[in-house]
Amino acid sequence: MSALQEVVNDTQPVETTPKKYMALGTTASVVVVLLLCLAPLIAKNFVIFQMTMVLIYAIAVLALNILTGGSGQFSLGQSAFYAVGAYSSAILMENFGVNYALTLPISGAICFLCGYLFGLPALRLSGIYLALATFALATAMPQLLKLHYFEHWTGGVQGLVITKPDAPFGLPMSQDMWLYYFVLVVSMVIYVASVNLLKSRSGRAMMAIRDNEIAASAMGVDVARYKTLAFGVSAGITGVAGGLGAIAVQFVAPDSYTIQLAIALFLGMVVGGVGWLPGSIVGAAFIVFVPNIAEEFSKGLSGAVFGVILVLIIFLLPHGSRQIAYTVQNWVHKLGRRG
């Protein structure tokens, strides 16, 4: 039996750890948040941009984590929802002159609807069939975006160029830095909301479905409703990430949202630890920085590196970064007891 199974089946994404552990977890989160807040003050603009991308991918990985860790379904088609979100934001900004911040909730709502609608037929599919349907969705997405009927809006193969927003109220910040803090705030709001969602009645219903669908329905959980809901929420959050991604990169084009992106997000989830929300940022940092390092050696190497690492994780570290975090926690705990 693989330990991934245990992650999906036996543990709760929201840990109910004893107080002592909790203190350590809280300290760690405070340190991480402080680092995230202060880092841009000393970093160069390009590094700030990369950190922005890390946060954006972290949101997308988090969304996948809610779907997989929360409701036990999984998707290889997250890139499709990411693309819809990115295009919605881009079109709203460029064609309708909507403020960039206002496009995000709209993109999220559009993606929620898309995810919900795709979730309806996907409901009847489980495991491997769901993977197949979402895989096909991710493969088909670039062609849908290139469709000449929408070319007036989407710019066809050329894509759309977006202007980067300036810092408001005359704040003395570069565009990159402003965008970073903007993304940081959005991602923290989404993180807190997701943790609370999984703790709520709906979250518990989803986890009940994940653990045993038949038992859950016998307890009165509306399986269909919560499964589609999980799909919709996950797609909606991915859409917000897509919108932010479009603003940060200042460009959307069909070929940025291929199956490779879906693979990267999936990998981010596995690296971070399936069902462990804090792992999302670890996974995201991984999928942003590892390709950069790999491409320095040879162009096109990142796919192979991704694949090899994925295999290593399956066999050696099935809980991803969560496993490392727990080991460290145990050490600290032991040291504390001794001292």
Place this chain on the structure above:
Amino acid sequence: MDLFLNQILAGIATGAIYACMALAVVMIYQAIDHLNFAQGEMAMFSTFVAWQLMQWGVPYWGAFVLTLAFSFAGGVIIERVLFKPLGNAPVLTHVAGFIALFAIINSVAGLTWDFTIKQFPSPFGSSPFLGSQLISTHQAGMIGVTIVLLILLFLFFQYTRIGLAMRAAASQPESARLVGINTSWMIALGWGMAAAIGSIAGMLIAPVVFLEPNMMGGVLIYGFAAAVLGGLSSPFGAVVGGFLVGVFENLAGTYIPGVGNELKLPIALALIVTVLVVKPTGLFGRTIVKRV
């Protein structure tokens, strides 16, 4: 009328490729109950190997046979190294394994042979077949090779001991083990055969779509659509599904306004979702009753 016939024949020709891919997918699905998302990439890699052999001066049919042997060995090795240790791991782990394989093969092919498109020769040429304007010799060749392959496979599974053993291992693994069949090696054999069948599909479609690392993306999706339509538990269904999907794709492209080439993949997506929702067992699959 000529256009209609032409489209049907062209559909059968590409359908032959989808049938091969679907067959490869179904063989692995039967053996381990999982869909091989890397099937297309494996076929693409084999095709590159064939191309490389021909660059080194090996004649077409020599390269063809060598590639089959290479693919068979490759399939067996992948099963032994990567998927046998996974054993009964949950779906998510298997999917991660297939995705890893997909990424590795795609990237390695790109690194070795670069991402520019290459011409791949056809052993049949592209003149009109038997003087008819309806179908080219390459298309006829595609259909011919597939049909020969299917007959050989049928004979293999129906009339050889090892074919029988493979069928037994797929349908009743426990009982098969009890009568002394090495089911583990039967699975590896299935992988090898699936890889070889996939490589035939790759070599036949390469002259049409050109050789490049991403060439099988669309073909694989259609292969999946064919396998799902025919029923994932039925090799015969997969083949029928392949031809049906090929014809459907061509007719939709010609007669439904606005579909054309641009929408080929979304059509396959729609087909997969529709079949899975309306009739998840496909046309020829058997219903699997799950015990609770």
